[in-house]
Amino acid sequence: MINMLEYENQMFLEILQEDGLVICAKGLGMETVFTNILKVYSDPGNLVIVLGTIDYDEKYFIDKLKTMNVKSLPKIVTAHNTSNEREIMYLEGGVLFISGRILVVDLLKNRVPLNLVTGILVYRAHGILNSYQEGFALRLYRQKNKTGFIKAFTNSALAFTVGFSQVERVMKTLFVKELYLWPRFHSVVNASLSKHKPEVIELHAKLTHKMQLIQTSLLDLMNFIVKDLKRLNKFLDFDELTVENAIAKKFHKQLQYQLDPIWHQLGSSTKQLIADLKLLGYFLTQLSQENSVAFYASINRLRTMEYAMKGSGWLILDAVDDLFTHAKSRVYNNKNELKPEPCPKWNALNEILGEIRLQINKKKNISDSAKRVLILVYDTRIAVQLKNYLTMGAGQYLLYEAMKYLKKNEIVKPSEKAKDKNGKQDKDSQEKDKEDEEVEDLDSYVLTFSQKPPEEAKQSQDDEENNQTNYFEECSMLADADISSLSSTTDPIVLIQSVKRGGDPMALQRTLQETLPGYIVMYGADISSIRQLEVYQNNNPSISLKIFFLVYGGSVEEQGYLTSLRREKEAFDKLINAKTTMVIPTDQDGKSEVTLTVTPQVEQNTRQGGLEPTPKIIPKVIVDIREFRSELPGLLHKRGIEIEPVTIVVGDYIITPEICVERKSISDLIMSLNSGRLYNQAVSMTRHYAKPMLLIEFDQNKSFCLQGNYYVSRDMKSSDVTSKLQLLTLHFPKLKIVWSPSPQATAQLFEELKEGKPQPDGQTAAQIGLDEDVEDKKSMGEKYNTQIHDFVAKLPGVHTKNLRIILDKGESLDNLVRLSEDELTELLGNKSNAQMLYQALHKKYKPEDTTTSGVSKAVTKVRNKGLFSSIKK
Numbered sequence: 001m002i003n004m005l006e007y008e009n010q011m012f013l014e015i016l017q018e019d020g021l022v023i024c025a026k027g028l029g030m031e032t033v034f035t036n037i038l039k040v041y042s043d044p045g046n047l048v049i050v051l052g053t054i055d056y057d058e059k060y061f062i063d064k065l066k067t068m069n070v071k072s073l074p075k076i077v078t079a080h081n082t083s084n085e086r087e088i089m090y091l092e093g094g095v096l097f098i099s100g101r102i103l104v105v106d107l108l109k110n111r112v113p114l115n116l117v118t119g120i121l122v123y124r125a126h127g128i129l130n131s132y133q134e135g136f137a138l139r140l141y142r143q144k145n146k147t148g149f150i151k152a153f154t155n156s157a158l159a160f161t162v163g164f165s166q167v168e169r170v171m172k173t174l175f176v177k178e179l180y181l182w183p184r185f186h187s188v189v190n191a192s193l194s195k196h197k198p199e200v201i202e203l204h205a206k207l208t209h210k211m212q213l214i215q216t217s218l219l220d221l222m223n224f225i226v227k228d229l230k231r232l233n234k235f236l237d238f239d240e241l242t243v244e245n246a247i248a249k250k251f252h253k254q255l256q257y258q259l260d261p262i263w264h265q266l267g268s269s270t271k272q273l274i275a276d277l278k279l280l281g282y283f284l285t286q287l288s289q290e291n292s293v294a295f296y297a298s299i300n301r302l303r304t305m306e307y308a309m310k311g312s313g314w315l316i317l318d319a320v321d322d323l324f325t326h327a328k329s330r331v332y333n334n335k336n337e338l339k340p341e342p343c344p345k346w347n348a349l350n351e352i353l354g355e356i357r358l359q360i361n362k363k364k365n366i367s368d369s370a371k372r373v374l375i376l377v378y379d380t381r382i383a384v385q386l387k388n389y390l391t392m393g394a395g396q397y398l399l400y401e402a403m404k405y406l407k408k409n410e411i412v413k414p415s416e417k418a419k420d421k422n423g424k425q426d427k428d429s430q431e432k433d434k435e436d437e438e439v440e441d442l443d444s445y446v447l448t449f450s451q452k453p454p455e456e457a458k459q460s461q462d463d464e465e466n467n468q469t470n471y472f473e474e475c476s477m478l479a480d481a482d483i484s485s486l487s488s489t490t491d492p493i494v495l496i497q498s499v500k501r502g503g504d505p506m507a508l509q510r511t512l513q514e515t516l517p518g519y520i521v522m523y524g525a526d527i528s529s530i531r532q533l534e535v536y537q538n539n540n541p542s543i544s545l546k547i548f549f550l551v552y553g554g555s556v557e558e559q560g561y562l563t564s565l566r567r568e569k570e571a572f573d574k575l576i577n578a579k580t581t582m583v584i585p586t587d588q589d590g591k592s593e594v595t596l597t598v599t600p601q602v603e604q605n606t607r608q609g610g611l612e613p614t615p616k617i618i619p620k621v622i623v624d625i626r627e628f629r630s631e632l633p634g635l636l637h638k639r640g641i642e643i644e645p646v647t648i649v650v651g652d653y654i655i656t657p658e659i660c661v662e663r664k665s666i667s668d669l670i671m672s673l674n675s676g677r678l679y680n681q682a683v684s685m686t687r688h689y690a691k692p693m694l695l696i697e698f699d700q701n702k703s704f705c706l707q708g709n710y711y712v713s714r715d716m717k718s719s720d721v722t723s724k725l726q727l728l729t730l731h732f733p734k735l736k737i738v739w740s741p742s743p744q745a746t747a748q749l750f751e752e753l754k755e756g757k758p759q760p761d762g763q764t765a766a767q768i769g770l771d772e773d774v775e776d777k778k779s780m781g782e783k784y785n786t787q788i789h790d791f792v793a794k795l796p797g798v799h800t801k802n803l804r805i806i807l808d809k810g811e812s813l814d815n816l817v818r819l820s821e822d823e824l825t826e827l828l829g830n831k832s833n834a835q836m837l838y839q840a841l842h843k844k845y846k847p848e849d850t851t852t853s854g855v856s857k858a859v860t861k862v863r864n865k866g867l868f869s870s871i872k873k
Contacts, residue, residue, distance in 0.1 A: 005538055006192040008033055011182055016040065019589065020178030021125060021152045021171055023160070023575060025568065027531030028182060028189065030155050031509065035064045037121065037151065042072050044093040047116050050074070051100055051134045052123040058097045060506040077102060087111050100133025101628045105645045107140040114141065119149030126159035128152075128173050129166075135173045136634030142175050142590035150175050150589075157183070157571040167578050175590040179579050183572040184531065198537040198545035204553030205348045208341060210326045211287060215556060217323040218284050219243060221314055225277045228313075232270055276314060288557040289382055289524075292330035292341045293398055297405035299327045331402070340398035345550060346389055349375075349521065352548045353494065356519050359546075370518035370543065374511065375496045378524040383496045386523070390494065499529050512536045521548045525561035527568065618642050619754045622654035622765045627663065632697075635747035641754070646762045649769030650684045651692075655750060656757040657764075660689035661738075663746075664696055673724045676790055682732045683799075688768045693736045694728075700742035731794070788813070797836030802828050817841055 004012060012033045015022050024030040038061055041048040053061075058076055065073055074095035077086055079102060089096060090112050106112050120141060122128065128135055138150065152174045160166045171179065182189065207215065222243050229241065241255065255274065259266065286295050301307075302315070303324065314320065330341040353373065360371055377383050388397045495515065501507035508529055511517075520533060530549075537545045551558050586592075620642040623633050628645065632653075637643050651660035662681050664672060672678035678694075685692035729737065740746040792810075793803055809827060810816045819827065824834035 003539065004032055004036065005029070005535065007182065007186065007188040008192075010188060011180065012036055014180055015151050015153075018178050019149050019151055020176045020180055021167075021174060022154070022180045022182065023126075023157055023167075023572075024153070024155045024182040025157065025184045025189075025531065025572070026155050027528035027535070028155070028184065029532075029535045030153055031060070031506065034121075034123065034153055035061055038074060038095055039065060039068060039070055041118060042070050042074065042095050044072055046095075046118040047090065047093045047113070048095045048118050048121060049103065050095060050097045050121045050123065051103070051137065052125065052127070052131065053097055056504040056506055057123060060510070083109070083111060090116075100131060100135075100137050103137045104133050104140065104628055104633070105625055107137060108643055108645050114144045117141065117145055117148050119151065122150065122152040122174060124154055124156075125152035125170065125174060126154040126156045128170055132631035132634050133628060136628075136637065138173070138175060139634070139637070146591045152176060157568055157575060160575060161567075161571045165578075167575060168582055168584075171584070172588060175588065177584050177588050179575075179582075181572060181575055181579065183569070185569070185572075193534045193538055196538045196541045198533060198547050200547045200549055202549045203348055203352070203551075204558075205344045205550060207552055207555055208330075208344055210330050210341065211344075213326045214287055214323060214330075215284065217319040217326065218280055218287070219556075220319040221317065221323070222277060222280050222284075224314055224317065224319075225273050225280070229270065229273050229277070232267065232273075284556045288552055288555060289378060291343055291385065291398060291401055292327075293401040293405055296327045296331045299324065331406075338399075338402060340402065342394040342398065345523065345552070346394060348550055349386070349523065352521055352550070356546075369516040371493070372515050372517040373494045373519045373521065374515065374517040375494065375521040375523055376508070376526070376529055377496065377498050378526070379498045380501065382523070383498050386496050499524075499526050508532055516540065516543060517545075518543055519546050519548070521550060523550055525549070525551050525557065527561070527564055617759065619751070620644060620759045621750060621754070622646050622648065622760045622762050624648045624652045627652050630663070631743045632663070632746055635743055636750060639747055639751050641751065644762045646766045648765050650681075650688050653695075653750070654760040654765045655753050656691075657760050658690040659693065659753060659757075660685050660691070661693045661695050661750075664694065666696070666698060669696055670721060673721060673728075676793075678728065679731075679790070679793065682728060682735055684769055686732050686734050690734075691736070692732075692734060693738055695738045695740060695746065697740045697743065697746055700744065795837055796840040797828070797833035799833075802830070802833060805829075 008029055011022065011024070011030075014020075015033070016037065022030070022033075038048075038050075042065060058074070062073055072094050074097055075089060077089060077096050077098040081089065083106075086102070086106060090106075093116070103112070107114070120138065122134065122138075141148070142150070160170070167179065171177070184190075226241055226243055259274070283295075283299065286298060290298070307315070331338065333339040356373055360366060363370075375383075375386060377386065388400070392400065495511070495517070497507065497511055499508060501511075504510075509532065512532070522529065533545070533547060537543070551561065618640070621636055622644050623636075623646070625645050625647050627633060633643050633645075648654065652663045653661040655661060662678075662685060664678075669678070672681070682692070682694070725737065729735065738749065740749065789803075789807065792798055792806055792813075798806060805828065806816070819838075821834060821838040824838050825831045828834045828837070
């Protein structure tokens with residue numbers, strides 16, 4: 001096993017002994033505990049299923065088990081494995097990483113030997129309420145297996161603060177009764193991490209005067225917007241809406257989640273204010289992370305007439321003028337010459353690296369790994385920024401950024417300073433350039449990081465200060481690079497890496513284990529990373545780890561870090577209180593024989609006398625396999641309806657032999673209407689089923705209204721959707737449109753539709769529509785002009801069988817109008833259809849009061865103008 005700290009060992013023993021949900025603080029090494037759990041069950045004699053992992057997690061755990069010399073490594077089950085291959089993998093045993101969707105289908109198809117399943121491990125369990133397939137799979141598993149275990153893990157305590165009784169609902173969905181809480185302030189965690197503390201040097205970089213003025217302007221604007229939001233919406237609960245909370249991470253997601261159900265009821269001013277608040281919060285973050293040129297270019301995009309017209313009014317405030325003025329002053333000096341202001345953190349980082357270099361030189365017989373310096377940043381963008389700064393120098397890098405972001409006429413080469421007749425600067429010029437002295441000094445200092453000719457480098461080594469900076473010319477500079485390349489060099493290395501390189505949540509752990517750095521620079525404050533470094537130090541007590549914690553003092557960055565700490569502590573406090581007061585049913589684990597078992601109910605009839613009661617047939621619904629991405633199949637099963645997964649061509653749900661349902665979410669509905677795909681689906685349903693239905697299902701967390709926050713494009717309106725739906729109902733009178741506010745309402749509707757109706761047959765449903773060229777139909781939207789396709793499809797005599805012939809051989813609408821009835825008969829191969837089409841194009845329908853035919857005029861226009869010259873794109 002991997003060596004575990006005291007609290008990790010206790011966490012491991014608790015969850016191994018008794019099923020439950022483990023909620024751990026971020027960065028405390030939950031991955032180590034999970035890896036050891038996997039090692040325990042990595043044996044062909046067991047069959048353990050792991051849910052909730054992503055590709056990065058699976059690769060990390062398998063690699064760790066390889067280093068532990070585990071013979072039977074976990075396997076990854078994907079859609080590339082056929083059903084027969086998956087059945088064999090289940091019978092071979094061991095640990096299997098599998099997605100919830102694949103597992104649900106295999107469970108419903110009886111491909112999984114549930115009597116052989118040892119248990120299920122759930123990773124990232126906080127998302128189980130939104131991971132519908134995982135919850136459905138656990139329910140199917142617990143129905144038929146009462147002895148296997150369920151163990152769940154998560155490191156997101158904040159996820160349990162949103163919603164009512166969130167932790168109770170999650171535990172109920174997981175079928176567990178025990179809750180294990182491991183906050184950072186836990187006594188065992190404190191004692192374990194206090195044994196070997198790394199040396200931490202906290203450095204507060206000072207914001208420049210111009211950055212402070214910009215920060216003040218942004219906070220003033222956010223304060224104005226918050227007050228305006230509360231003034232316009234007095235009846236809404238905006239107690240949590242403060243400037244302090246607005247700068248916290250994910251606050252805007254929580255605000256949007258709160259407002260989504262009533263989004264269509266909010267005025268346009270309120271919606272714009274919310275968008276502006278999010279934008280200003282983004283600018284606050286950019287102020288501390290981006291260079292002055294990129295920040296100015298980003299701010300400058302607001303200075304457009306278009307944004308001023310749609311803005312909420314804050315652009316006319318004095319603080320906005322100050323914002324633009326100070327942002328520009330960081331890039332140009334008083335004479336409007338390009339003189340970008342470097343980030344204050346760059347100078348601090350420069351000093352830190354110089355100090356590390358001196359310390360390394362003082363030590364003797366130091367290992368190569370101890371010479372490595374790891375700089376941790378927020379994301380890859382900042383990693384690239386620092387790499388360019390350290391290799392190019394501040395002046396050259398900022399000039400490069402100016403050429404990238406600014407217009408050509410905005411880049412002015414600085415002229416020589418104004419001098420008086422005696423060759424000295426005048427007083428006014430000295431005062432104007434006084435504020436730029438710090439910039440010039442920093443430029444000259446940092447530029448020594450760039451590569452120089454050998455002679456120049458040799459001369460600079462005589463000077464101690466230049467010798468200090470030249471150290472980095474000998475270093476390998478890597479920014480979010482492949483760690484394996486480190487083994488090819490023995491020189492000191494400065495490694496710059498984002499916390500989650502490439503989206504990999506295990507990136508920092510991999511780097512620490514593979515490089516074993518002795519110096520770490522925290523370029524940005526991150527709770528999880530700091531705790532991982534504490535764990536790293538205690539797992540490697542022989543390394544004298546030195547951490548430089550670099551943050552802007554008195555800034556929004558520091559306040560955001562402190563707010564994150566406070567919110568996590570409050571989340572654990574709430575969980576601790578919930579644990580002491582929650583009431584958990586004894587049968588919540590689902591191990592009782594009567595729990596979750598769907599048994600045929602018996603119809604009681606008092607008039608039958610002594611006759612035996614007839615068993616009630618379990619209702620069944622045929623579900624297309626692609627529909628298992630949604631929550632609905634699980635809700636139907638929860639209501640006691642048997643689910644049969646089948647690959648069906650026509651429809652998504654077959655309720656009865658007569659009722660076929662095509663389910664559409666709002667986004668899917670809009671795309672299907674625009675592409676014409678819904679028309680083809682309606683044709684197929686009306687042809688094969690007596691009662692076709694179009695189910696339009698809304699998100700339960702959003703407004704039950706087409707005017708909600710559904711449209712990707714601002715120029716699209718709800719009237720466009722409703723008008724197309726009206727045309728659909730006119731063209732298909734048999735098609736019923738059903739509106740559902742949520743998946744729960746849909747499940748109830750399906751249950752009511754099935755009452756007293758015969759059950760559908762899966763084999764029959766799978767055969768329907770196979771004779772049609774489905775793939776060719778799907779490609780029609782790509783092959784033909786969508787508008788012409790829709791127009792021709794609506795002409796009399798045209799249907800799905802001959803539509804493709806017309807589009808392929810009709811050449812153009814102009815040519816189609818000129819064809820005779822015999823030529824149309826030859827083209828379509830059907831005299832009746834040709835006659836209907838010919839009459840629609842040529843027959844004159846005269847009104848009673850006039851001899852002029854509207855149809856004739858329309859045909860004449862087509863002939864004269866020669867429009868639609870090409871049917872194909």
